[in-house]
Amino acid sequence: MSAHPEPTRLERPAPHERTAREDLEAISLAPGATRAEGAGRRAVPEAPDPLRTCFERDRDRIVHSSAFRRLAGKTQVFIFPRDHQRTRLTHALEVAQVARAIARGLRLNETLVEAIALGHDCGHGPGGHPSETALDPYLPEGYDHAVQGARMALGSLNLCVETLDGIENHSWSRPRPMTPEGEVVSLADRIAYLAHDLEDAVHAGIVKGDELPASVRELLGAHRGDQLDALIRDVIDQTVTKGVIGFSPAVAEAMADLRRFNYERIYDRPASRRQAAFVVALLRSLMDYLLANPTAVPEVAASPEPTRAAVAWVAGMTDRFALDVAKTWLGWRTEPPSARGEGL
Template sequence: MTIRKRSEDWEHQTLSCHAAFADQTRGRGREEPECDIRTAFQRDRDRILHCNSFRRLMHKTQVFICPEGDHYRTRLTHTLEVSQIARTIARALRLNEDLTEAIAMGHDLGHTPFGHAGEKGLDEISPNGYKHYMQSVRVVEHLEHGGAGLNLTFEVRNGIQCHSHGEDAVTQEGRIVRFADKTAYMNHDIEDAVRAQIITEEELPFHVKCTLGRSKSERISSLVDSIVRNSGEDIVMGAPELAAYKELREFMFAQVYKSPIVRDEEDKATELVKRLYEYFARHADKLPTEYKLIVDKEGADRAICDYISGMSDRFAISLYDELFIPRSWTKQQ
């Protein structure tokens, strides 16, 4: 018996009947030999962790664009926080932690530079629109490994696609990640906004503080506890905590996400992304070789969106500077 088989047997012995079992996956896009050590979902997690798109999350915006300070979140730190919250919930409910972690690690791979500001830019200018959760699936299916993709299991791809909008994931593990994503971003965005002196902890709605707590740790614990206590046949949050979360979300949109400090920089980022798109729409021949191949197969719009969405904040700024900012003329020697 291989180590993988023992792990698969352990899942059946210990996990809930609502869990997704690795040996019952709906499979991969391409068949391949099983690993003797890792289950299918463990392999998916490792493939995501080691791919190029995951590393680039380190230099992509969460909320504040190019913040000066080491403690503001990036897409990478956000992803790690989502993963930890999701695993905590999965373990408490005796669901599959490996599947949960794989989905959480991959859920934002398709995010543009400058976070939702960049996504807005591509969505407005692309004839086909742009959604980061769909691009995350495209990354793992087509863009990584030189166009071969990561060949992930159906359950992981489905969880990534459904983490933000639209239909619920087919697995409870995927539904956990949707809740974990909301829990993580709302609470760490509060912390970052306080650090940026946009809001203070005292300004948070009184009802929210009474229901969820006054600190980040208390709020996350309250939301996680509510999900664990109320979930069974499905993943749900208790009514009081859900109402408090919605009130907190409304507060954050009014006071932080739409604040002049954030919006002014987001508008710049949105326009920067649009300018890059317009440039490559006129000069598709300037795309890197791998994206020229996409132009031939799927059209210029698809290739340009793939190229821009994969950029880090600093690369996008550097490229914009190279393409649009005049250089001082110097006499050639």
Template sequence: MNIREQIEEREELILSPLAAKSRLAVRSREEEPDPLRTAFQRDRDRIIHSKCFRRLKHKTQVYIAPGDHYRTRMTHTLEVGQISRTVARALRLNEDLVEAIAMGHDVGHTPFGHVGEYALRDLVGHFNHNEQSLRMVEVIEKNGKGLNLTTAVKEGIVGHTGAVIPSTLEGQIVRIVDRIAYLCHDFDDAQRAGMLSEDRLPDDVREVLGITPSEMITSMVMDIVENSMDQTEIKMSADVELTMNRFRQFMFKEVYLAPALIPDRNKAAHVVKNLFTYFMEHPGDMEEDFGHNGFYSTVDVVDYVAGLTDQYAIKLFKKFYIPKIML
């Protein structure tokens, strides 16, 4: 019995009967099992070693071109993974699966975060970052071969937001923890930016969740564990879920849609839209070839622009739209 088989055997003994077992994982293309790693561990590693994961370090979370200590998509992703593993461990669910889903859930995010997502949606009519995350790992990575991830990981990635809820409890953990992480940590960054302070939190949020990001995360995680133990779905109590939604409404009003952030967001949308227009007219200037036999579609341009980091998008915008100053 090799090490992977020993881990799979321990999963059967230790994990909840409701947990996803790596021994039963399925891939679209069959592969020889790894002697050391389970299927979900292997998926996690493939995502972490991918180009789309590395680009998250230069993609906006909330603040465009922030200073030190502000979150990026990379740090948000790591925080979602950490909190998700805590919940999974408490519920005796598969930590490796939740980590793999968490590492991949945002790899389809555009430059400048949701601003770029909305800009591409305006241009092509339908664009969602969760669907693009799935496309990144399934189609685009490894020069069009994809990462051949397991079905449970892919389902969790695309289901971390949107109408379709993942069938695995591990996918459901990431779905709810993603919201917990961005609300609490965006509140932390908003305080650092001088946009908010603890005393401005709604009274019910203060009373039910607490006033610091750590207290808020702890309150919601404990509530999830208490209400999901040995259950067939991951859920919060009605009171905590209502308060979290109240907190989310507060954050949209005070931060996500704040007038102070609109000028930079308009500029970011302008960059994304103009790059899309440019590459539709000059597809040969895309530095990575998403086309086939010289043919480029709108999808190829969307894939290329969506994959750019903030910094590289700005660099390309300057290259194609800003005249050079001759000294």
């Protein structure tokens, strides 16, 4: 039965099963691209799905996970995002779009880059990057959102090795990913956050587009659309020409200039530092209370590693939930320091 009076007629289409798409990958993807056939290596072995490739299953699991949904309430640049300001969720979607555009141009596995991109920031705590500073002292190895995402936030999904590696190593401070698709996501993440964070800051009145360094305006443009187009095209052209995934020297330098500008004018401005200090104080207060009162959260009390479980629980919070818990547990009545755009 159809919901419409005159349903669309199809000429008995054959189901496009997993094996057919794997065969298509074998002939359509570039040499060196990651193929789904023969992949699907998981910590707990699973029988192949009849309709979906292993990376399609990974993507679907990430999208349906609570860790992914919570990104909607987590800081990208501005704490307690409002109006059209980006969240970690919209950032993940934008990274996926950029990564797929590059992968398509290079004939890499688009589904794998999408899975990695959608999951790449699931390990971020509330309040953005200051959450890493806040949680660092509680783990012997320190807190890294990329590692946390792959091993804890998404650890129960039994994702493929290739997907987990791309998530765990998407940060430039981490080792190079094992697949070219993982490398593409690492570049797409930087492309997306530099262009989009700048756009949010311009809309918040923190900076103006005409204040950008000359190298950025001349090579990348002053607006988000031009910048994304220039950076995506450069990665594709450079990779096709040199056979190595990356930017041309001139564009890499312009991108470095944009990154320095963003840090000086957005991320490290006084209002951002005040709010970063607020996030650190908030999350450490929650951690200290929880370690002193582990029965407040059953999964922490039941864990053989209560400190690690407490870190995972606090890291999984949204911005607003973290503050609400602090108000309940600790009697906090303080809101984050106000500033135009509330930038972190």
